[in-house]
Amino acid sequence: MSKKLWYEEGIRFECQGSGKCCTSHGEYGWVFLSKKDIKRFSEYFELSVSEFKKIYCDQSEGVWHLKEKMDDPDCMFLKDNQCSAYEARPTQCRTWPFWPDTMQAKAWKKEVASFCPGVGKGKLYSKKEIEKQVEEAARVDEELFFS
Ligand code: SF4
Numbered sequence: 001m002s003k004k005l006w007y008e009e010g011i012r013f014e015c016q017g018s019g020k021c022c023t024s025h026g027e028y029g030w031v032f033l034s035k036k037d038i039k040r041f042s043e044y045f046e047l048s049v050s051e052f053k054k055i056y057c058d059q060s061e062g063v064w065h066l067k068e069k070m071d072d073p074d075c076m077f078l079k080d081n082q083c084s085a086y087e088a089r090p091t092q093c094r095t096w097p098f099w100p101d102t103m104q105a106k107a108w109k110k111e112v113a114s115f116c117p118g119v120g121k122g123k124l125y126s127k128k129e130i131e132k133q134v135e136e137a138a139r140v141d142e143e144l145f146f147s
Contacts (some may be wrong), residue, residue: 006105007130013097014122019081021096021116023073030065031075033057034140037090038064044088063144091140098125098133100141 033041042052056076058067066076077085083093092099097112097119113119125133 005127006108007103008127010124010126011130012120012122012124013118016117016121017081018117019074019078021093022075022078022083029073030060030068031090032092032140032144033064033066033090034143037092037140041085041088041090044085091136095133095137098130099137100134103130103134 038049038052038057041056042049045052045056047055053064056066057064059065068076075083077083077089083089097108097116102108102112
């Protein structure tokens with residue numbers, strides 16, 4: 001018999017608008033951007049891809065991410081604890097809190113459940129829905145860091 005996953009019965013999650021995940025914390029500091037994320041943002045702001053990159057992005061070791069000020073840990077789009085570009089938010093934000101790294105039981109407990117007030121509230125995400133989000137986040141990680 002296969003071992004039951006710790007999230008077999010699903011997980012409740014609903015964003016409570018705390019803005020906590022939109023503020024740098026530990027290793028989850030930057031808001032990384034896939035090609036699709038950059039295209040979505042560019043269309044949202046009615047800019048060309050190169051204009052959007054010039055105004056809003058930086059690159060570290062070849063990986064694009066939103067610009068960040070060293071003296072301000074908030075994402076540049078965080079306004080009054082809300083995402084001011086919510087419709088165009090990148091995959092990293094769309095798939096939170098169901099990332100390959102955070103879905104390890106220990107990391108979930110230490111990094112997510114104790115930190116994010118949305119955990120345990122609202123919609124029950126089934127195992128299948130969670131895994132779909134994890135796969136999407138992993139696909140972007142693969143594009144950004146391993147291709
Ligand atoms: S893009 Fe929006 S959802 Fe993502 S970190 Fe920034 S403010 Fe938060």
